[in-house]
Amino acid sequence: MNRIDGFVVDPTQITYIGHDLSRPECIIAERDGTLWIADNRGSITHIEAQSGIQRLIGPNEGVPNGIAMTARGDFVVADIGAGNIYQIDRSGDKKIILDSLDGKRLGAVNFVYLDEKDRLWVAVSTVTEPRSDALVSVIPDGYILLIDEQGTRRVADGLRFTNEIRIDSRGEFLYVAETTAGGITRFRVAADGSLDEREKFGPMPFFEGAMVDGIAFDVDGNLWVTEVTRNQIVVLKPDGTALTVFDDPAGTTIDFPTSVTFGGDDLQTVYVGSLKMSRIATFRSPVAGVPMRHWQKGTERTD
Numbered sequence: 001m002n003r004i005d006g007f008v009v010d011p012t013q014i015t016y017i018g019h020d021l022s023r024p025e026c027i028i029a030e031r032d033g034t035l036w037i038a039d040n041r042g043s044i045t046h047i048e049a050q051s052g053i054q055r056l057i058g059p060n061e062g063v064p065n066g067i068a069m070t071a072r073g074d075f076v077v078a079d080i081g082a083g084n085i086y087q088i089d090r091s092g093d094k095k096i097i098l099d100s101l102d103g104k105r106l107g108a109v110n111f112v113y114l115d116e117k118d119r120l121w122v123a124v125s126t127v128t129e130p131r132s133d134a135l136v137s138v139i140p141d142g143y144i145l146l147i148d149e150q151g152t153r154r155v156a157d158g159l160r161f162t163n164e165i166r167i168d169s170r171g172e173f174l175y176v177a178e179t180t181a182g183g184i185t186r187f188r189v190a191a192d193g194s195l196d197e198r199e200k201f202g203p204m205p206f207f208e209g210a211m212v213d214g215i216a217f218d219v220d221g222n223l224w225v226t227e228v229t230r231n232q233i234v235v236l237k238p239d240g241t242a243l244t245v246f247d248d249p250a251g252t253t254i255d256f257p258t259s260v261t262f263g264g265d266d267l268q269t270v271y272v273g274s275l276k277m278s279r280i281a282t283f284r285s286p287v288a289g290v291p292m293r294h295w296q297k298g299t300e301r302t303d
Contacts, residue, residue: 003287004222004235009246011253016279017271018047018054024280026066026111026214027271028075029263031295035271036075037280038064043077043088057092066111066123066164069294076120078109080131085109085122098122101145101152108134113165114293119193120147123162123176134161135211138180146193155195156187164214164259168221169290175201175215175223182210184225184236202236214259214273218287226257226272233257233272254281262289 018024023040030036033049043058044067058064063081070076074089076097083106084099100106107127114120122145126134134141142162146155161179168175173186174195182205187195206212206227212234214226221238231254233246248254259273267288272281 002222002237003220004218004237004243004245007235007243007245007286009233009283011248014253014281014283016281017052018045018279020054021045021278021280023063023275024277025064025258025273025275027259027261027273027280028067028069028292028294029261029269029271031265033263033265035263035280036067036069037273038067038077040064043092043094044075046090057090058088058094059092065109066113068112068114068120069292070114071118071294073294076112076114078112078122080108080110080125083107083109085112085120098145098147098152101154106145107131107141107143110162111164113167115167116171116293117148121145121165121167121174122147123165125161125163125179135180142178144174144176144195148193150192155193156198159185163212166215166217166223168217177212177215177225179211179213182206182212182227184212184215184223202240202242206232206234206242213257216260216262217290218262218285219267219290220287222287224260224270226260228256228258228275231255231257233260251276257281262291267291267295 024037026038028036035047037045039045042056046055062079065080066078068076085097088094108125108131110125111123128134140158142159144156160181163177175186184201186201188197223236225234231248235243256276261271
């Protein structure tokens with residue numbers, strides 16, 4: 001039996017962390033409980049584990065969206081507004097990594113993901129401007145970039161508003177949330193990082209009009225997915241079976257959930273990012289999340 005079977009999030013058990021956050025779309029959790037949260041007032045808000053003290057870092061420019069932590073303890077940020085990728089350290093020093101490819105603007109850079117081989121995967125939702133046009137109708141012009149020792153290259157095209165990316169624990173498949181398709185697509189990952197054998201994983205769409213956003217794996221191989229029109233969290237079991245563990249159409253407790261991050265000492269605390277809330281919702285999971293790269297290797301901090 002899968003430990004997720006029968007589980008539903010009890011709304012009365014949801015608690016909140018942080019205050020006055022702006023568009024806290026993506027969250028990084030460290031082992032000691034420290035949180036780093038994308039924040040539209042700058043780049044990232046740091047919330048200390050014990051004191052809860054907040055500190056905003058980075059200049060107030062662009063629209064920080066997805067974030068990833070490097071081995072040095074710095075951050076890579078996808079700026080969906082400016083259409084670039086930048087690195088920022090804990091003091092707020094910022095450096096653009098990439099803002100064009102083959103002489104063209106990147107488009108709406110949504111998410112960045114560092115895998116176990118230190119390869120940087122980049123989800124570009126659309127090249128349509130304004131990007132909102134690609135949300136009101138299905139425009140399959142999203143793509144995935146891979147940045148590694150071989151350089152920068154496209155590895156997937158024709159995606160429907162590309163959103164969060166994850167690779168499974170075996171390194172076999174890359175999973176991507178296709179927002180306007182309303183479901184999850186996966187590709188087989190070759191040794192050189194190329195992607196093929198594209199297929200849907202689970203229902204596509206979850207339901208008519210569904211729009212998915214963030215994804216994360218737990219240690220049982222379940223893929224947790226946020227859905228924004230009904231404020232749902234759906235768990236896809238390894239066989240693709242979908243279980244809705246949270247549903248709040250009115251947005252009473254969680255409004256516009258965009259990401260799921262596992263943290264806490266046992267990795268069973270779930271933090272939920274959002275585009276509309278000013279704080280982070282959190283609840284307990286019966287299954288631990290897969291430890292992110294910075295949990296497994298630790299970080300060599302520069303501060």
